[in-house]
Amino acid sequence: MEHMETRLAKLARKGDQRAFAEIVELYKDKIYYLAYRMLNNRHEAEDIVQETFLRVYKNLERYDEHQKFSTWIYRIGTNLCIDRLRKRKAVYSLDAEVNDQEGSDGYAMIPGDERTPESEFLLSETQTTIRDAIDSLPAKYKSVMILRYLQDLSLQEISDVLDMPVTTIKTRVHRGRDFLRKKLENKF
Template identity: 80%
Template sequence: MKPIETRLARLARKGDQRAFAEIVDLYKDKLYHLAYRMMNNRQEAEDVVQETFLRVYKNLDRYDEEQKFSTWIYRIATNLCIDRLRKRRPIYSLDAESSDHEGLDGYAMMPSDDRTPESELILSETQRIIRDAIETLPAKYKSVMVLRYLQDMSLQEISDVLDMPVTTIKTRVHRGREFMRKKLENKV
């Protein structure tokens, strides 16, 4: 018997709007968390989720039912995040003084994410440091680290999502961890 997502995709492909709405309900929160962890921005994460569902809807006829639906939809969302990250302007050194903005350091130039005092209290200092370290990773490591440690995917699942050999995923996880370890050592 096919998984529920595969049956829903088949119904949605035939024009069943309720089936597609169920797919959205099943994945909207998971995709938002993935996108937020990669983009570190609520608005961009919401945009990625919306664009993901648009692409899923337009390309349902391309979905291969032999493949896990979750792998297919995560691949779409992850690729959208990576594309957006690549298009971002270069990251400034947060502590460096900028000659263009006298007296402002890099922290002052970072866009706000509408954080409330309550949400700041919820985040522990350790979580903030780790999130910041993940944010500084190059896109090719960031996507792997988010999928592995924040989405709790196996190396094989990440390999399927990113359409890369498991050995490449292992290397990127290793290098991503090394990159983060160095960043975190400088914080402590």
């Protein structure tokens, strides 16, 4: 996979539009999911996807082929999300985006053996509580927790994406988990 992405990046760098379209196809959903989890807003996530690919296209010549392509594109998307979070007003309502949430995130439809309206309601309520807890994390922990647990990146990959030492990532994962644990202890 990674070898193919590097080859596509080389072709796109030379002006091959089909190669760039393949890169977009490979990563558009992953970047959207990352942005949606970080920003909790469908429209902003769509903007981030477009901006990410615009930056990738403009900066293809800067891509280091010795680096994983996925790390490079995740770094661009994550940094755009962090910038967007910093620009938001410091005080905002956690449920301001309730109408924008359509239950279409990755774990909204977890299959079960015996689904009942009551179990569906409890599952939905639990997901909302967890999502609210993640959304309330400070940005420096939120990005690390999303990349670690929702994007399933290793500590080294997160270190590469965020351009921070692995020890800093470990500390932020630990503190992020503590923050979530304290938030969720009161809820369950």
